Amino acid sequence: MHSLQCRRVIPFGKLSLSLHAPRNALRFVHKPAFTFESYKSLHRDPKYAKLSEQDVQVFKSIIGKDGSLIDGLDKSTDPADLDAFNIDWMNKYRGKTQLALKPKTTQQVSEILKYCNQKKLAVVPQGGNTGLVGGSVPVFDEIVLNLGLMNQIHTFDEISGVITLDSGVILENADNFLAEKGYMFPLDLGAKGSCQVGGCAATAAGGLRLLRYGSLHGSILGMEAVLPDGTILDNLVTLRKDNTGLDIKQLFIGSEGYLGVITKLSVICPKRPSSTNVAFFGVPSYENVLKAFSETRSHLTEILSAFELMDNTSQTLVDKYSGTQRPLEDEHPFYVLVETQGSNKEHDEQKITALVEDLLEKEIISDGVLAQDESQLRVLWERREGITECLAKAGSGVYKYDVSLPLPVLYDLVNDTKKRLIEFNLLDDTPEHPVIDVVGFGHMGDGNLHLNIAVRQFDKRVEKCLEPWVYEWVSRHRGSISAEHGLGLLKKPFVGYSKSKEMIHLMKTLKNVFDPNGIMLPYKYV
Amino acid sequence: MSKIRILVGVKRTLDYMLKPRINATKTAVDLSGQKMSINPFCDIAVEEAIRMKETLKNRIEDTLVVTAGQTSSEPILRQCLAKGIGRAALINVGEKELEPLSVAKLLKATVEKEKSNLVLLGKQAIDDDAHQTGGMLAAMLGWPQFTSASKVRIEGDKVIVTREIDGGEETLSSTLPAIITTDLRLNVPRFANLAKVMKARKAPLGKMSPEDLGVTIDQRLQTVSVSEPVQKRQNIMVKSVDEMVKTLKELGAL
Numbered sequence: 001m002h003s004l005q006c007r008r009v010i011p012f013g014k015l016s017l018s019l020h021a022p023r024n025a026l027r028f029v030h031k032p033a034f035t036f037e038s039y040k041s042l043h044r045d046p047k048y049a050k051l052s053e054q055d056v057q058v059f060k061s062i063i064g065k066d067g068s069l070i071d072g073l074d075k076s077t078d079p080a081d082l083d084a085f086n087i088d089w090m091n092k093y094r095g096k097t098q099l100a101l102k103p104k105t106t107q108q109v110s111e112i113l114k115y116c117n118q119k120k121l122a123v124v125p126q127g128g129n130t131g132l133v134g135g136s137v138p139v140f141d142e143i144v145l146n147l148g149l150m151n152q153i154h155t156f157d158e159i160s161g162v163i164t165l166d167s168g169v170i171l172e173n174a175d176n177f178l179a180e181k182g183y184m185f186p187l188d189l190g191a192k193g194s195c196q197v198g199g200c201a202a203t204a205a206g207g208l209r210l211l212r213y214g215s216l217h218g219s220i221l222g223m224e225a226v227l228p229d230g231t232i233l234d235n236l237v238t239l240r241k242d243n244t245g246l247d248i249k250q251l252f253i254g255s256e257g258y259l260g261v262i263t264k265l266s267v268i269c270p271k272r273p274s275s276t277n278v279a280f281f282g283v284p285s286y287e288n289v290l291k292a293f294s295e296t297r298s299h300l301t302e303i304l305s306a307f308e309l310m311d312n313t314s315q316t317l318v319d320k321y322s323g324t325q326r327p328l329e330d331e332h333p334f335y336v337l338v339e340t341q342g343s344n345k346e347h348d349e350q351k352i353t354a355l356v357e358d359l360l361e362k363e364i365i366s367d368g369v370l371a372q373d374e375s376q377l378r379v380l381w382e383r384r385e386g387i388t389e390c391l392a393k394a395g396s397g398v399y400k401y402d403v404s405l406p407l408p409v410l411y412d413l414v415n416d417t418k419k420r421l422i423e424f425n426l427l428d429d430t431p432e433h434p435v436i437d438v439v440g441f442g443h444m445g446d447g448n449l450h451l452n453i454a455v456r457q458f459d460k461r462v463e464k465c466l467e468p469w470v471y472e473w474v475s476r477h478r479g480s481i482s483a484e485h486g487l488g489l490l491k492k493p494f495v496g497y498s499k500s501k502e503m504i505h506l507m508k509t510l511k512n513v514f515d516p517n518g519i520m521l522p523y524k525y526v
Numbered sequence: 527m528s529k530i531r532i533l534v535g536v537k538r539t540l541d542y543m544l545k546p547r548i549n550a551t552k553t554a555v556d557l558s559g560q561k562m563s564i565n566p567f568c569d570i571a572v573e574e575a576i577r578m579k580e581t582l583k584n585r586i587e588d589t590l591v592v593t594a595g596q597t598s599s600e601p602i603l604r605q606c607l608a609k610g611i612g613r614a615a616l617i618n619v620g621e622k623e624l625e626p627l628s629v630a631k632l633l634k635a636t637v638e639k640e641k642s643n644l645v646l647l648g649k650q651a652i653d654d655d656a657h658q659t660g661g662m663l664a665a666m667l668g669w670p671q672f673t674s675a676s677k678v679r680i681e682g683d684k685v686i687v688t689r690e691i692d693g694g695e696e697t698l699s700s701t702l703p704a705i706i707t708t709d710l711r712l713n714v715p716r717f718a719n720l721a722k723v724m725k726a727r728k729a730p731l732g733k734m735s736p737e738d739l740g741v742t743i744d745q746r747l748q749t750v751s752v753s754e755p756v757q758k759r760q761n762i763m764v765k766s767v768d769e770m771v772k773t774l775k776e777l778g779a780l
Contacts, residue, residue, distance in 0.1 A: 274559060279720070281720075325717075327717045353724065356720050356724060360720065360721055367719065367720070367721070368719070368720035368721075369718060369720055370718070370720055370723055371717075372717075372718060373541045373542075373543070373561070373563035373564070374543035374561065374563070375541075375543050375566070378543070
């Protein structure tokens with residue numbers, strides 16, 4: 001009875017779940033130090049009230065029977081129940097909240113925030129908790145407002161492709177729903193099995209297909225949000241065009257919770273392409289990668305949907321820590337994954353054939369493969385999407401720098417980082433050296449590099465060596481210190497490297513308008 | 527030691543990662559607009575043939591992949607050529623529905639025409655799960671058959687095959703000629719190298735018809751209806767919310 005079910009074929013969705021969902025009990029065996037212990041420069045602002053039993057009673061009555069909460073003040077609660085809310089995905093940051101709230105309706109969110117605002121209780125909104133900059137967990141005892149129970153899909157218009165849904169809908173679930181209707185969510189990222197659309201909006205997530213479908217700033221048509229004082233802002237329109245005054249939802253997109261809580265979204269979705277192709281190239285140099293990019297855009301034009309870069313170090317890690325098949329036998333300094341999506345298989349295949357012939361003839365690429373079926377397609381994507389998890393397995397920590405840089409110098413940062421770590425005697429094979437390796441990969445099509453440094457343990461020496469040096473390097477080249485991961489706790493001190501004093505001042509002015517008591521997301525962002 | 531002429535039979539099926547949909551009249555799987563691909567077990571057979579060619583080199587005189595279908599099956603043949611199979615041919619059956627018996631007859635005729643002495647097939651196709659073609663072919667040819675192979679070795683004139691069975695592993699051997707049907711753990715099919723894929727697009731493909739092979743294709747089976755399997759769920763009854771939370775924690779779900 002050994003039919004195909006025996007094969008460890010994991011449907012794409014479950015693959016991402018295993019990569020990014022809290023990995024159950026094992027994940028919290030080695031808990032990180034409390035954030036306030038690791039970062040002594042952070043101090044709890046005394047203006048915030050401390051949670052009391054009366055507060056908890058009020059929240060209980062707001063949430064009632066359909067929401068839920070975890071009350072850390074109650075002696076019968078297992079403190080480990082709050083770990084998932086206190087600890088971030090990277091296992092790097094750990095807060096000390098005593099209360100996690102999971103409201104069921106926007107009205108409950110409104111009453112919760114109104115009360116917190118009156119009592120000056122600090123709040124951190126939380127979605128799937130898959131963020132990579134420590135933005136979604138408390139620093140001290142901020143109350144966690146988790147949107148996970150607000151997970152309904154409300155409407156879908158099959159003609160316009162506009163979906164309205166709650167913030168807490170898991171990205172993959174939204175996409176699966178749309179797949180049944182022949183549409184797709186305009187955003188895709190490795191954390192899709194756990195991240196929530198509200199969090200994606202709040203962090204203006206970029207993902208794997210920004211190249212083709214643009215950013216959430218364009219695809220979010222409407223929004224319902226709750227201000228820190230409890231006011232519900234209803235701008236949940238499903239209109240493609242609505243030029244009637246300041247577009248306030250744009251401020252919320254990418255605000256990371258700084259201005260309030262996003263509770264509902266309406267998103268315009270593209271039709272799901274019927275023909276997807278993935279090619280994987282081995283490239284001899286970064287200059288050739290740039291040439292390959294240029295040729296790819298010329299040949300593939302409108303069907304190009306992803307252009308991802310991986311260096312050899314990243315692929316060596318994938319070989320070591322995952323069972324994924326190697327697409328190319330030989331090693332190459334760089335690898336590129338190209339994806340096309342279109343409505344006509346023959347048309348797309350003709351274009352890819354022409355591109356590949358060109359790349360091979362001009363010797364821009366050394367080698368390559370094309371996925372012959374869905375299973376090979378997923379293997380190729382796994383070579384790119386699995387890098388993050390393999391990095392986490394290589395050591396017990398990873399320093400991540402998600403930057404935007406001009407294409408000609410993009411990879412120079414990786415080389416320079418490696419040189420610097422060697423100079424500082426931090427990178428080597430022996431256990432005395434904290435750094436295991438330096439890896440570069442990313443959404444090259446968007447000029448976005450993920451510079452990752454795998455370490456045996458998080459080490460202040462590495463941090464001092466790299467920060468602010470990396471940000472200075474990026475700033476010199478007029479890049480962004482955070483292409484898509486956001487600011488959170490990690491990058492708050494460095495925002496000045498990418499935004500001017502005047503702009504930061506204006507952001508703080510607006511913060512005072514939205515959140516005069518500063519209860520939302522303290523200690524983070526800007 | 528005799529030379530080996532390998533024949534690999536492959537089938538074009540729905541891409542096995544895709545969820546099949548049943549048509550409106552509930553008489554068949556709806557394949558319209560769906561991505562088709564090589565049956566995964568056949569892919570494993572192709573991979574094994576190429577590996578034999580790489581290991582045994584000149585001992586393998588010929589490798590030929592055939593499929594019975596229409597011109598829509600040609601891309602699969604080209605993919606096999608790109609990976610390293612020497613020759614490919616399409617047995618064009620037009621619109622005819624194929625049952626395992628017909629396929630076995632076509633393969634028998636091909637074996638005789640091509641003087642193949644080793645046939646590699648997938649153990650079953652993922653659309654009908656019939657698991658019959660290999661066995662029928664062996665009976666027609668009077669050849670030994672090794673079904674559900676998970677390891678294959680050729681030593682001199684002997685074929686040695688290990689199969690996974692309920693009790694563990696079973697190793698069988700015989701001399702050539704023989705038929706081997708492949709199981710999942712035999713190998714992991716390679717990716718086809720792009721340069722070779724480009725070349726294979728222009729490679730000539732052999733063409734045969736059932737008439738050329740002296741075979742009439744009969745329909746002896748009629749599909750009465752097709753329906754989805756009943757979803758089985760595991761139910762654990764709990765008496766309270768606390769017990770539910772405890773159970774979920776034990777299951778590692780929390």
